Amino acid sequence: MSVPPPGPRPRTPCPPPTTASTGSSKKLLDHTPGTRHALVLSRDGLKLCWTPDLPLDQADQLAAICSGIQALAQGASVEFGDRRGGVRHSMTAYYGGQLFIVDAGDGAHLAVVAEENADPEYVGQEMSHLVGAIGAHLRAEPRSPAPNAGTP
Numbered sequence: 001m002s003v004p005p006p007g008p009r010p011r012t013p014c015p016p017p018t019t020a021s022t023g024s025s026k027k028l029l030d031h032t033p034g035t036r037h038a039l040v041l042s043r044d045g046l047k048l049c050w051t052p053d054l055p056l057d058q059a060d061q062l063a064a065i066c067s068g069i070q071a072l073a074q075g076a077s078v079e080f081g082d083r084r085g086g087v088r089h090s091m092t093a094y095y096g097g098q099l100f101i102v103d104a105g106d107g108a109h110l111a112v113v114a115e116e117n118a119d120p121e122y123v124g125q126e127m128s129h130l131v132g133a134i135g136a137h138l139r140a141e142p143r144s145p146a147p148n149a150g151t152p
Contacts (some may be wrong), residue, residue, distance in 0.1 A: 026046060034118025
């Protein structure tokens with residue numbers, strides 16, 4: 001029996017419990033013209049699952065961006081909406097592409113990066129289908145502080 005060397009374990013796009021999410025996200029990209037990347041993230045900006053062609057550093061960056069966008073949209077909803085703070089989806093069209101973000105289960109979001117010419121209605125529809133199919137598995141439990149955190 002060999003003992004693995006000490007140090008960090010290699011990173012994979014999805015931990016084993018969410019492998020189905022990766023497969024489903026990959027299918028979303030395969031069946032939705034103009035899509036490039038898909039990512040599931042926690043509300044507080046941690047990447048949970050992403051498609052294999054999205055490099056690790058970009059997955060981190062995309063998770064942080066999407067978390068910020070959703071937080072700003074939530075603030076707008078509280079101030080100018082029904083004051084409950086609910087955000088169903090966000091879309092950003094920028095030069096060279098589009099970013100779509102939808103709620104994807106308790107404390108989680110699904111983000112898709114698409115080409116500039118991708119059909120927003122179709123991308124959104126496919127994202128909704130994916131969340132409907134696997135949304136129960138796309139939960140992000142709130143993080144709790146580590147024991148003795150903040151004590152000298």
